[in-house]
Amino acid sequence: xxxSGPQAASGLMMAAIAMGLAxxxxxxxxxxxxxxxxxxxxxxxxxxxxxxxxxFSGAIGAFLFAGxxxxxxxMWRPLGRLAAAIPTTLxxxxxxxxxxxxxxxxxxxxxxxxxxxxxVILTWFIAGRVHRLLAVPAAVLAAxxxxxxxxxxxxxxxxxxxxxxxxxxxxFSVPSMIGIGVPLFVVTMATQNIPGIAVMRSFGYAPxxxxxxxxxxxxxxxxxxxxAPATCLAAIxxxxxxxxxxxxxxxxxxxSAVMAGVFYCLFGVFAVAITGFAAHADPMxxxxxxxxxxxxxxxxxxxxxxxxPAEREAAILTFAITASGITVFGLxxxxxxxxxxxxxxxxxxxxxx
Numbered sequence: 001x002x003x004s005g006p007q008a009a010s011g012l013m014m015a016a017i018a019m020g021l022a023x024x025x026x027x028x029x030x031x032x033x034x035x036x037x038x039x040x041x042x043x044x045x046x047x048x049x050x051x052x053x054x055x056f057s058g059a060i061g062a063f064l065f066a067g068x069x070x071x072x073x074x075m076w077r078p079l080g081r082l083a084a085a086i087p088t089t090l091x092x093x094x095x096x097x098x099x100x101x102x103x104x105x106x107x108x109x110x111x112x113x114x115x116x117x118x119x120v121i122l123t124w125f126i127a128g129r130v131h132r133l134l135a136v137p138a139a140v141l142a143a144x145x146x147x148x149x150x151x152x153x154x155x156x157x158x159x160x161x162x163x164x165x166x167x168x169x170x171x172f173s174v175p176s177m178i179g180i181g182v183p184l185f186v187v188t189m190a191t192q193n194i195p196g197i198a199v200m201r202s203f204g205y206a207p208x209x210x211x212x213x214x215x216x217x218x219x220x221x222x223x224x225x226x227x228a229p230a231t232c233l234a235a236i237x238x239x240x241x242x243x244x245x246x247x248x249x250x251x252x253x254x255x256s257a258v259m260a261g262v263f264y265c266l267f268g269v270f271a272v273a274i275t276g277f278a279a280h281a282d283p284m285x286x287x288x289x290x291x292x293x294x295x296x297x298x299x300x301x302x303x304x305x306x307x308x309p310a311e312r313e314a315a316i317l318t319f320a321i322t323a324s325g326i327t328v329f330g331l332x333x334x335x336x337x338x339x340x341x342x343x344x345x346x347x348x349x350x351x352x353x
Contacts, residue, residue, distance in 0.1 A: 001059035002051040003227060005279060009272040010166035011227025016268030018223035018231045023261030026215055032205050033241035033257040035196070036216060037234035039188040042066075044294060045098045045334060046184070046229060050327060052176040056227075061170040063224035065181035066188070070217030070232075073189065074210040090341045091190030093305035093315040094334055097322025098187070099298035105287035116146050117288040124292040136293045143289045147281045164272070165226045179327075183334040188232045189213075191301075196233030203242035204250065310352065314345035 003011060015038040023036040052058030109117035123142035128135030193216065197209045212233060219231040240246065241256040278286060305315040318341030326333045 001046055001049075002055040003059075004056075005275065006164075006166050006272075007056060007168060007227050009275040010164065011229070012275055013268040013271035014165060014223040014226035015228035015231070016264045016271065018219045018228055020261040020264030020268065022216060022219045022231060023257050023264065026212065027254040027257040027261070030207070031251070031254050032200065032207060033238065033246065033253045034200070034207065034212065035234035035237040035241050035257045035260065036219075037192065037232055037237060038228065039184070039192055039230035039232045040294075040297070041095050041098070041187045041191045042184045042230045042232075044095075044102060044297075045187055046180070047290070048098055048101050048325060049180055049183075049334070052171075052173065052180065054171040054173060054176070057168055057171040058173060058176045059180065059229075060168050060224055060227070061172040062176045062180035062184065063229050064170055064221055065172070065177040066184040066230055067217050067220030067224055069181070069185040070189065070193070070220060070230075071214045072217075073185075074212070074214030074217060077210070086186060086190055086338075086342075087311060087314075087345055088190065089305050089308050089311040089315040090318050090338060090345060091186065092301045093318035093341060094183070094322050094338050095187055095191055096298055096301040096305055097319040097324075097337055098334060099294050099301065100319075100323040101325065102287070103291045103295050103298050105284070106289075106291040109284040109288035113282055113284050116150055116282060116285045119146055120285070120288055121292060132296075135296075139289055139292050143281065143285060144277070146285060147277065150282070151280050167225055168227060170225060179335060183338070184230055186338065187334070188230050192232040192235060195235040196238050199235050199238040200242055203239075205242065310348070311345060314341045314348060317341050317344050 019036040019038055023034060026034040026036065046059070052062065054061070106117060106121055110121060120139050120142045124135050124139035127138035193213055197207055197212070200207045216231050216233055220228070223231060237257075237260065241253060241260065242250075244250075246253040246256040302319070305319060306312050308315075318337045320337075321340050322333050322337030324333050324337075326336060328336060
């Protein structure tokens with residue numbers, strides 16, 4: 001999105017602190033394991049979207065618009081119902097299409113920079129065979145080692161360890177709000193916020209969906225001017241904090257979400273060291289690491305997109321157009337993919353009916 005180094009560090013810092021504070025406050029207030037995250041699908045969407053004409057300030061305007069839509073979805077039931085009415089198959093197809101270009105990069109990197117990319121890919125594969133949850137952390141460690149080995153060792157030491165917030169005045173434009181803000185809102189609602197509520201309910205909790213949507217949307221608005229794209233309810237982490245492994249007493253499991261929030265905040269404080277270290281890596285190496293980390297997410301999204309035979313054609317249309325990366329009238333591929341898939345879905349449903 002065109003952020004400078006300090007702006008990127010600020011964005012990572014505020015994303016982590018926003019999700020951490022939101023998890024702490026909401027979990028303590030409702031005495032439920034309300035897990036909060038940044039929008040990983042939203043970040044993937046941004047990674048393959050063209051930067052707005054106004055640069056990073058235009059992206060900030062789109063982040064604020066997406067946050068405002070989330071608040072409105074929580075307060076105004078028709079918008080919440082509209083977001084929830086988007087077929088899961090189409091939302092997952094859009095996510096899969098967004099992720100496909102990123103998941104191709106590791107294999108391109110294996111050809112262009114084999115001595116850097118292959119250790120990361122092999123580490124991810126081997127560690128994943130030991131335990132699925134070890135794959136990404138092991139790949140991150142492998143990438144860090146590669147950065148140290150392929151660069152001047154002392155040069156990767158950051159000048160500062162602690163991050164500082166950097167304010168960016170937003171610029172609002174219709175193309176960026178529709179082309180970035182709306183897809184960011186849709187993919188975050190469909191793949192994070194709504195599933196997050198569903199996961200909690202599956203474990204016997206009764207979260208107030210509207211208030212939680214508005215709360216995380218408000219956190220997005222407050223953190224967006226400092227570079228954070230979207231704060232949302234977590235789904236996978238919610239399952240971790242809500243099950244019996246968290247605590248035998250279900251009434252005490254909210255402490256897991258609280259402590260996760262504390263560690264998120266600590267992570268955010270040291271964001272400048274993380275982004276500074278990553279800046280010394282070959283961009284293809286970072287792309288390879290990102291792609292390997294998202295392969296599992298893409299596999300799940302693609303499976304969910306094609307799971308319903310009657311909706312498969314609309315889903316694959318959404319997937320293909322989104323993955324194409326086209327931009328028409330200033331609107332990105334995700335918008336056109338969802339629009340085309342939605343039309344195909346509506347026509348197919350009407351003909352079946």
